[in-house]
Amino acid sequence: MGLTSRALECVTVVAALGCLGLTMWVWPRLARRGPMAVLGRFGTIVTTQLTILTACAVMVNAHFDFYGTWGELIGRVPTAPVQLAQADGERGMYGTRSHLVEAAGPQGLDRVTGLPAGPPTRVGRVESVRISGRRTGAVVPAFVYLPPQYFQHQYHRQRFPVIVAISGYPGGIVNLAQHLQVPQTAARLERSGKFQPTVIVMVRPTIAPPRDTECVDVPGGPKAETFFTKDLPMALKATYRVGHDPSAWGALGYSSGGSCALQLALRNPGVYTAAAALSADYKVTDDLTTGSLFGSGAQARRRQEEHDLVWRLRHLPVPRVSVLVASSRHGEQDYGPTLRFLKAVKPPMTSARIILDSGSHNFTTWRREIGAATEWMGRQLTFPQDTTAAPKPHRTAQAASPGSRPVLGH
Incomplete structure (x- = not known):
């Protein structure tokens, strides 16, 4: 159970x-x-x-989704990925396999309504996985949406753009699929020709629950930024046919997940070149859920300033990235900070906005915005970007260690 x-x-x-x-x-x-x-x-x-x-x-x-398994609850969390190679005809024929992304249980995916139902070549597929960080040792639950084209033969050598969708805190990946309806929205826009085929990876913003790590590398603590900028791209590139150039990578999120998306793009333009943020904050501060994120001593203030996005735009070189921010004139506390952030944007950075007349900090508001944000994101990312090597003949899977799960490979 x-x-x-x-x-x-x-x-x-x-x-x-x-x-x-x-x-x-x-x-x-x-x-x-x-x-x-x-x-x-x-x-x-x-x-x-x-x-x-x-x-x-x-x-x-x-x-x-604070804890996905009984093992997480009692602290028995794996710190290293299982060494296993596994392939089936549909998954392994046109891609590679990696021990950094492993098949997981439902993780709440069985409670999500409106997901693609039918052959993957027609409707795509949503997978429940766990992603292991080689540098950080973090093991993070995720859902991965693969568009129909991913499984179609004419695309079998194409690499697809990637959107890393990040939930708010303390929400989990189920909220992205059930309440924000990220994969359902992407599938609907693809069918109508308004969104290019894109792999969407749904994750939560913390890598050390229940602590809110805010996508920050904490001195002497969890390295959340390293996970999102090094571990996660490495794992996805090793497992799925996704673009290797930053122009194929973007981040999207709501609430603290939106804050993470902006932080990742502005601080790491060599990894993410686009970010869409719904009801985000524009600076990171300590609170009861985060603990001390920036350490102590002379460098603590500097670290905190560098996570203040308006401060960055005024005092540091502006990156060549595209951002979209969303807020409401009435009902959202971030309306004023959103305007200040937009005013601070300057070339070569570009910005877009969604400003509602009214809307609160909840999924009713974010569902109004997610379609436009997804469509905008699709226009920022390149596809097709490059091609993979010619597919190798299908090989028999290597023997798995007792009790291990099959590894996803594409």
Whole structure:
């Protein structure tokens, strides 16, 4: 029974309701005086409260994807990828295989509605994977959307552009697929000819949950920026047919995920050349969820300034990237900072905006914006960019170690 499965949610809710009913039934019998009656009342209260809290915790975790597996919950997280090569006819024929991206359980993908249903050559496919960081040691859950063209023979030597879609904090990858509807939107726009075939990788902004790492390399702590700028591109390029040039790479996100997208593009234009941010912040600051992100000493202030995007645009060389930002005149606290950020943009950087008359910091607003943001992103990335080597004959998969999962290869 998976940690994020509906079955576990149902079991914990039924257990909580059962304990509540049992407490109501036995309470009159525990109304007597004496130590046993007092202990009985105390025990029923504690048991009922624990079952209710457990049910709430399970439902919140399933919604926000804090922990995807029981192993993550108890701290048994793998620090190195399994050495395994595996191929099947459809996956391995036109691509490469990598131990850095491994097949995972549903991770909530089974709860998402509206995903492509049918042959991959017609509707594409969404895969549930875990991505291992060679430099950082982080193991991050992800969904990967592959467009129909990825599986079509006429495209079998083409490398596709990539959008790294980043959720808000404390949300998880399920929010990108279910509530923001990233893969559904991409598929709809592709069918209408408004969006070029693109691989979309859906990830969360933290690499060390429950800490909010804000895509920052923390001195003496998690190296989130390194994961997004080195580990993630390396893993994807080794596993999927995706572009190797920065002009094929962009980042998109909402809330803190949008902040990450902007940070990644402005700080690493040699990796990401486009960013779309919905309801983002334009500087990174410490709070209760982040802890100390910039360390201490003389360099701490400088590090924090360099993660203030308006400060960067005013004091450092402006990168050649394209950005889109979205906000609302009424209902969003970032409207003023958004205007200041746009005012600070100067060549060779270019910008676009989505400004709604009203809209709050929620998925109702972001779903209004995601179509236009996705379409804009598709126009920024190059495709076809380059070609792969001629496909090699299909080979039999190597033997896997006992208990290991098959590795995705394309």
